[in-house]
Amino acid sequence: MIKAIKGTRDILPQESAVWNRVEETAREILSVYGFSEIRTPVFESTELFARGVGEDTDIVAKEMYTFDDRDSRSLTLRPEGTASVVRAYLEHQVHRDPQIWKVYYLGPMFRRERPQKGRFRQFHQLGAEVLGSDHPAIEAEVIELLQLFLDRIGVGETELLVNSIGCSRCRAGFVQKLKAALADKEDGLCPDCRRRRQSNPLRVLDCKHGPCQPVIETLPSILDCLGEPCRLHFDQFLGHLKRRDIRFKVVPRLVRGLDYYSRTTFEITSPGLGAQNALVGGGRYDGLAEVLGGRPTHGFGFALGLERVILLCQQGDSPPAAGRPQLFIAPLGEPAFDRASLMARDYRRQGIRCFLDFVPRSLKSSLRLANKLQSGHVLIVGENELKTGEFPLKRMRDGQQILVRQEDVVSRLGNG
């Protein structure tokens, strides 16, 4: 039997009801905050991600679904959304627009990782980006929006982690200091970290290996190495958070995995998720547009893992029952079925959720089914009724039954 491939899955009707609820809530809140939807292609030129995300990142180095098109151009299924949004901004010369650009996207991303709890090869992200502003308040406002969203869909306890990794100039200085500090610390480090000392010293800070921790404690903090403008920016950002009563934790070792980040970075985690506990990741990426060959453009945004958020929703209350019929039509015999089909067409045109089965059933079995589907009413269409033109309409809640003519059925349904 052919099965869905590893790391992909079906979202069946019961679950899609939850997805719809979450997505609707997101669209509503994003719209209130002035964001419009953007839909970019799910595949792009490989170069976009290689340059935009960074050649040295795990994503580009070993997780992308890359293939040659028939004209042997290299294409890649998008592993994240930000690079595409910035590409679109540049391609359509949006900078000519005097306002800042606030867009959101929602859709599948692809990374070839080993699946585990909360991690898939095709997964879904909700992302939002603000292009054209370097104001620290917009950063706080985006986080405020996120908290409202997470609160409204009910994911329970979360923690906001923030940091600043400075601009490229601060970071260059810091990396030097870091390398110096790590030079004589070889013994206390795991093999991975030893390698990273030279290739990507920032990652050492992010190592979760127990034995490495004592060494990491002694390393300089990036926050002490920020230049004056970056220091000020970060302080203002934190001030805007405080003003909004948003609780946060400054984590100097929070180094995000994508190369394009600068200054503010943040992450929202949940204790209810297992090892993959990041619900949202984001930050500022002021250098990205230039890396992609465009004019210098400020950018700030986040990506939120929908699977992870939905995992948390389902731990709470059960999802709402999807589309229960308002009217279940139970035909008895073939002539009655033909008539019932036309009645169903009539009622559906009036917007009534009608259920009409195609397999012949006894009345008892029809009622059982109607009950299982939680139908509001059952309309019995039998041979006697065809003659008299009056049909028993049964209210399932209390079993009360009345005789009505075809055209009076809808007005008798009430809101049951």
Next chain:
RNA sequence: GUGAGUGUAGCUCAGUCGGUAGAGCACUGGAUUGUGGCUCCAGCGGUCGUGGGUUCGAUCCCCAUCACUCACCCCA
């Protein structure tokens, strides 16, 4: 890419110290010739993941393989 755990009915799982399997739920029908939910009765449903080995005999033991799950790594 690495490690560990698990694969038995549609679902959740028992079980056989090696003699070709069972429960609950679900499903179908009956108790009520055209009236649901509760209850009772009956029925349907399994190449015991796949391939090989040991054995008179393997779902059980051994090997391989695949799938799923969790963790490492990394991230949403």
